[in-house]
Amino acid sequence: MVTTTNPLENRPAALLEAIARPRPTDAASRRAWALAATVTDPELPVLTIEDLGVLRSASVVDGHVTVTLTPTYSGCPAMHAMQADVAAVLRAAGYASVVVRLVLSPAWSTDWMSAAGAAKLREYGIAPPAGHAAARPSGPAGPLRVSLSVKCPRCSSLNTSELTRFGSTSCKSLWQCRDCLEPFDYFKVL
Amino acid sequence: MSVASADVAEYATWLGDDSLILAQRLGELISRAPELEEDVALGNIALDLLGHARSLLQYAGTATAQNEDDLAYWRTEPDFRSAHLMEQPNGDFAHVIARQLVSAHYLYELYARLQASADLTLAAIAAKAVKEVNYHRDHAAQWTLRLALGTDESRRRMVAALSDVWPYVDELFRDEPFIDRLDGIAARPSTLRTAFDAAIEPVLAEADLAVPRGFTAAGGGRRGVHSEHLAFVLAEMQVLTRAHPGAKW
Incomplete structure (x- = not known):
C-alpha cells in the first residue's frame, strides 16, 4: 500500500x-x-x-x-x-x-542518512555518500558528469576511481582505490 | 491510497506499461550483457523501472479494484498501453544503449514535469523516479559516447542502432484525446518534446552522431495496437502465473 x-x-x-x-x-x-x-x-x-x-x-x-x-x-x-x-x-x-x-x-534522499550511519558505513568498508543531493542540479540540466571525490574507506585516500556506476545493490556503485588498490562499494548520492 | 479516476488510471497505465515492458526487455540481458558490470547495471536499471511500474499499476488498479499483478499478468496485448519503443527487441548492445538513451531522456523529462502534477500520487511517484532515471540517462549517455567515439566497428553499430531506434521517438510525444481531460494532472506528451530535444541533442553532438532522418513508425501502443514483438514479451512474462494461477512463493 x-x-x-x-x-x-x-x-x-x-x-x-x-x-x-x-x-x-x-x-x-x-x-x-x-x-x-x-x-x-x-x-x-x-x-x-x-x-x-x-x-x-x-x-x-x-x-x-x-x-x-x-x-x-x-x-x-x-x-x-x-x-x-x-x-x-x-x-x-x-x-x-x-x-x-x-x-x-x-x-x-541520502541526505537523510544520519552522521552515525555514515560513520558505521565507512567502518564497514563502504564509502558513505560524498556531498548532498540538494547540491545536485535539478531539472533538464543534462547528464551529470562531475562529482565529488570519493574517499577510500580503508586508507582514506581521495585518489579513487569509479569502476562501474551500478554496483551490488541499487544504492551502491563500485570503486577502486588507486593507492591501496582495494575495490570498495560507494553509497551513491541520491 | 487515493482511488484513481478512469482517466487517471488510463494515464497511469500508459506510464506503468512503458516501464514494465522496458524492464522486462532489460531483464533479458541479465547474464547476456557484454561484461559483468553491464549485467549488473542493466539489471539495476530494470529494477528501478519495475519499481516505477509497480507503483503506477498499483495506482491504476485502484480504479477497477485490481492489483498490480492482475494488471501485469492477466491482461492481453490490446489492453497494454506501452509505446512501441519499449517492446523493441534488444538486438546488439548498441541497440540496447540507443533505446536506453531515448527512453531515459524521455522518462527524465516526463517525471521532472510530473512532479508538479495536481494528482499527489502521480507527483510522489514522479519525484522518486526522476532521481533514479537521472542515473539511467547518465549511463546511456556515457555508453553512447564510448561506442560512437570508440572503434570503427563500435561506431558503425551505434550509428545503425540510433537510426533503427529513432523512428519510435515520435510516438512518445503524441497526445491522445483523453489527455485533454487531464489538464494539470498529466504531463502532456507533446509539450515534453522541446526539453527532450534540448537534452539529447548535445549528447548526440558530442558523440558526433547526427539526429537520424527518415521514416516515423506508425505507433499505436497507447491505443493497444502493438507490433508482433509485444506478444512474445508478454508470453514470457506471464507464462508462470497463467500456468499456476494463484501460486505463491
Missing part, C-alpha cells in the same frame, strides 16, 4: 531534515519508534533503518501501532524484508495490532 503527502521539493534543507525525522512526542509512540529503530537493512546489516532515514514515523493509538517507512530506491528488494522485520519486532514486543505502511513522498 502506497500513500502520499504533498511533494516537498524546493523546500529549504533544514525543513526537509525536520520533516524527514518527525520523532514522536508521546511516550507510547516513542517506545514503538525505538523498537522499530532496532531493525537493520538486510543488505547493510550495520545500518538501522533509522540510520538510513527509511524510518519515517511511528505512532501508537489505543494500542494499535502504525509505522511508516519510505523506500530508498523504487525497486529496492530489501523493502519488504524491512517491512516484515519491523512488524515482527513490534509483535514480539507485545503489540497485537501492527500496520507498517510504505510512503513515497517526500522522496527519500
Whole structure:
C-alpha cells in the first residue's frame, strides 16, 4: 500500500531534515519508534533503518501501532524484508495490532542518512555518500558528469576511481582505490 | 491510497506499461550483457523501472479494484498501453544503449514535469523516479559516447542502432484525446518534446552522431495496437502465473 503527502521539493534543507525525522512526542509512540529503530537493512546489516532515514514515523493509538517507512530506491528488494522485520519486532514486543505502511513522498534522499550511519558505513568498508543531493542540479540540466571525490574507506585516500556506476545493490556503485588498490562499494548520492 | 479516476488510471497505465515492458526487455540481458558490470547495471536499471511500474499499476488498479499483478499478468496485448519503443527487441548492445538513451531522456523529462502534477500520487511517484532515471540517462549517455567515439566497428553499430531506434521517438510525444481531460494532472506528451530535444541533442553532438532522418513508425501502443514483438514479451512474462494461477512463493 502506497500513500502520499504533498511533494516537498524546493523546500529549504533544514525543513526537509525536520520533516524527514518527525520523532514522536508521546511516550507510547516513542517506545514503538525505538523498537522499530532496532531493525537493520538486510543488505547493510550495520545500518538501522533509522540510520538510513527509511524510518519515517511511528505512532501508537489505543494500542494499535502504525509505522511508516519510505523506500530508498523504487525497486529496492530489501523493502519488504524491512517491512516484515519491523512488524515482527513490534509483535514480539507485545503489540497485537501492527500496520507498517510504505510512503513515497517526500522522496527519500541520502541526505537523510544520519552522521552515525555514515560513520558505521565507512567502518564497514563502504564509502558513505560524498556531498548532498540538494547540491545536485535539478531539472533538464543534462547528464551529470562531475562529482565529488570519493574517499577510500580503508586508507582514506581521495585518489579513487569509479569502476562501474551500478554496483551490488541499487544504492551502491563500485570503486577502486588507486593507492591501496582495494575495490570498495560507494553509497551513491541520491 | 487515493482511488484513481478512469482517466487517471488510463494515464497511469500508459506510464506503468512503458516501464514494465522496458524492464522486462532489460531483464533479458541479465547474464547476456557484454561484461559483468553491464549485467549488473542493466539489471539495476530494470529494477528501478519495475519499481516505477509497480507503483503506477498499483495506482491504476485502484480504479477497477485490481492489483498490480492482475494488471501485469492477466491482461492481453490490446489492453497494454506501452509505446512501441519499449517492446523493441534488444538486438546488439548498441541497440540496447540507443533505446536506453531515448527512453531515459524521455522518462527524465516526463517525471521532472510530473512532479508538479495536481494528482499527489502521480507527483510522489514522479519525484522518486526522476532521481533514479537521472542515473539511467547518465549511463546511456556515457555508453553512447564510448561506442560512437570508440572503434570503427563500435561506431558503425551505434550509428545503425540510433537510426533503427529513432523512428519510435515520435510516438512518445503524441497526445491522445483523453489527455485533454487531464489538464494539470498529466504531463502532456507533446509539450515534453522541446526539453527532450534540448537534452539529447548535445549528447548526440558530442558523440558526433547526427539526429537520424527518415521514416516515423506508425505507433499505436497507447491505443493497444502493438507490433508482433509485444506478444512474445508478454508470453514470457506471464507464462508462470497463467500456468499456476494463484501460486505463491
